[in-house]
Amino acid sequence: MSPITTDPAPLLIGGQLRPASGGREFDVLNPATEDLVGRAADATTEDMDAAIAAARTAFDTTTWSSDHAFRARCLRQLRDALQSHIEELRELTIAEVGAPHMFTAGPQLEGPVADLGWLADLVDAYEWTEDLGESEIMGVKSNRSTRREAIGVVGAITPWNFPNQINMAKIGPALAAGCTVVLKPAPDTPLIAAAVARIAAEETEIPEGVLNIVSSSDHGVGAQLTTDPRVDLVSFTGSTATGKKIMVSAAETLKKVFLELGGKSAAVVLDDADLGTAAFMTALNACTHAGQGCALTTRLLVPREKYDEAIEAAKGAMAGFAPNDPNDPGTFCGPVISAAQRERIEGYIRLAREEGGTIELGGGRPSGDDKDKGFWIEPTLISGLDNSARVAQEEIFGPVLVVIPHDGDADAIRIANDSPYGLSGAVWGTDPERVEKVVAGIRTGTLGVNGGQWYGADVPFGGYKQSGIGREMGREGFEEYLEVKAVATPA
Numbered sequence: 001m002s003p004i005t006t007d008p009a010p011l012l013i014g015g016q017l018r019p020a021s022g023g024r025e026f027d028v029l030n031p032a033t034e035d036l037v038g039r040a041a042d043a044t045t046e047d048m049d050a051a052i053a054a055a056r057t058a059f060d061t062t063t064w065s066s067d068h069a070f071r072a073r074c075l076r077q078l079r080d081a082l083q084s085h086i087e088e089l090r091e092l093t094i095a096e097v098g099a100p101h102m103f104t105a106g107p108q109l110e111g112p113v114a115d116l117g118w119l120a121d122l123v124d125a126y127e128w129t130e131d132l133g134e135s136e137i138m139g140v141k142s143n144r145s146t147r148r149e150a151i152g153v154v155g156a157i158t159p160w161n162f163p164n165q166i167n168m169a170k171i172g173p174a175l176a177a178g179c180t181v182v183l184k185p186a187p188d189t190p191l192i193a194a195a196v197a198r199i200a201a202e203e204t205e206i207p208e209g210v211l212n213i214v215s216s217s218d219h220g221v222g223a224q225l226t227t228d229p230r231v232d233l234v235s236f237t238g239s240t241a242t243g244k245k246i247m248v249s250a251a252e253t254l255k256k257v258f259l260e261l262g263g264k265s266a267a268v269v270l271d272d273a274d275l276g277t278a279a280f281m282t283a284l285n286a287c288t289h290a291g292q293g294c295a296l297t298t299r300l301l302v303p304r305e306k307y308d309e310a311i312e313a314a315k316g317a318m319a320g321f322a323p324n325d326p327n328d329p330g331t332f333c334g335p336v337i338s339a340a341q342r343e344r345i346e347g348y349i350r351l352a353r354e355e356g357g358t359i360e361l362g363g364g365r366p367s368g369d370d371k372d373k374g375f376w377i378e379p380t381l382i383s384g385l386d387n388s389a390r391v392a393q394e395e396i397f398g399p400v401l402v403v404i405p406h407d408g409d410a411d412a413i414r415i416a417n418d419s420p421y422g423l424s425g426a427v428w429g430t431d432p433e434r435v436e437k438v439v440a441g442i443r444t445g446t447l448g449v450n451g452g453q454w455y456g457a458d459v460p461f462g463g464y465k466q467s468g469i470g471r472e473m474g475r476e477g478f479e480e481y482l483e484v485k486a487v488a489t490p491a
């Protein structure tokens with residue numbers, strides 16, 4: 001095992017690690033320091049064309065899609081190879097993403113690497129065929145069965161906030177299903193993807209063309225995946241605005257789209273809940289990775305009579321999650337990814353003031369010598385607005401929590417659902433019947449009750465409404481990459 005070198009980060013096309021045609025590269029900055037982490041190959045449309053061609057050829061002309069045992073072996077090899085480089089990957093993840101060290105033990109790194117093993121086990125255990133028995137229709141007796149087959153070439157487009165998790169949650173099930181893949185990572189985080197490219201190419205038997213990884217500073221290069229007729233499925237995670245564009249451009253070739261999009265999730269606190277714990281955990285959640293998580297709870301809905309108490313509790317908790325060096329094992333809240341992202345968050349904080357809200361905590365950039373460089377923003381708590389405010393309706397993607405009063409369980413459900421999104425949420429309460437009614441009433445793809453954690457390889461994750469179409473992870477996430485063929489033979 002040699003160290004992974006990702007500077008400059010290569011493309012992986014047709015089994016070859018190579019620079020972009022024309023040799024262009026782009027810089028990747030450390031969001032905590034603004035230092036250069038490395039440079040990445042800046043793919044052109046010709047490179048993307050070659051990657052799609054390689055994936056198509058590998059799908060159409062090899063036994064990859066039918067050799068289940070070989071694929072399971074390759075997935076385990078990829079997991080083991082990534083694990084053998086885990087400390088290098090951790091360092092890179094912290095530097096490239098600004099991800100707090102603590103989360104690399106879970107969803108930022110170690111979780112998604114381990115999950116490849118779960119997928120390999122699923123490939124081994126999966127019922128690829130099902131016997132539907134004999135039937136007779138218009139005098140013809142037939143034996144019927146179904147078989148599950150890989151959908152074909154997958155174009156995977158991913159964001160920057162949890163790049164290991166989201167890259168693996170697409171590559172893993174797609175390869176497990178027998179698909180071939182072209183992954184286009186976010187322009188902010190190409191190095192992690194290139195590390196996977198290098199490890200897959202040099203330390204696994206994954207055949208050439210099966211996994212292609214193409215970084216580019218130009219969103220348009222990724223957009224080719226959405227229009228090219230050789231691509232069968234686009235698996236996208238990112239903003240709802242981009243998801244809509246992808247759905248429109250994929251319509252021309254009627255390819256399947258699988259979308260994991262934004263969220264504005266609510267933590268609903270019932271009047272019998274432990275308010276202190278609920279407010280603390282919601283504040284922690286909102287500050288996690290500087291609020292750059294699609295499923296984090298960013299609206300705290302509390303009984304009106306406990307509004308002031310809830311604000312004080314959340315304020316006290318958030319004050320304890322001041323942004324800090326992501327290398328520090330105690331840090332929850334690191335920097336945000338870029339200057340542009342920080343400006344976007346600051347724009348929302350200005351908007352909250354203009355709409356009549358009160359900034360209870362934060363609202364600015366933290367001071368200190370170690371914060372002169374880097375994209376830092378203070379955890380910010382907003383009160384005095386109702387759910388119609390734009391900061392309560394729109395995804396901010398920063399450490400910003402809005403506290404909103406409710407008038408009982410039904411009202412809390414109404415407010416939680418008064419959102420274009422439906423990704424996740426939390427419910428806090430002690431009466432199981434009341435909690436169950438709220439769980440049943442909230443229209444989201446995941447919910448945590450009284451601190452329960454739903455994240456896991458076997459748990460489907462995704463959104464209702466404008467938070468997406470389809471499910472990632474779990475058996476459901478794997479089956480997104482499969483077609484179903486029904487076959488009948490004379491009985």
Ligand code: NAD
Binds near residue numbers: 262
């Ligand atoms: P984004 O939508 O700007 O970009 C995501 C990816 O899409 C990037 O790789 C980008 O290069 C690419 N892209 C941009 N325009 C494109 C186009 N027209 N055609 C094809 N590709 C295009 O999102 P982002 O800023 O990178 O990530 C943040 C967003 O992602 C947030 O809205 C967040 O909620 C969402 N997100 C959702 C999930 C989920 O699972 N639901 C997970 C993480 C992040």
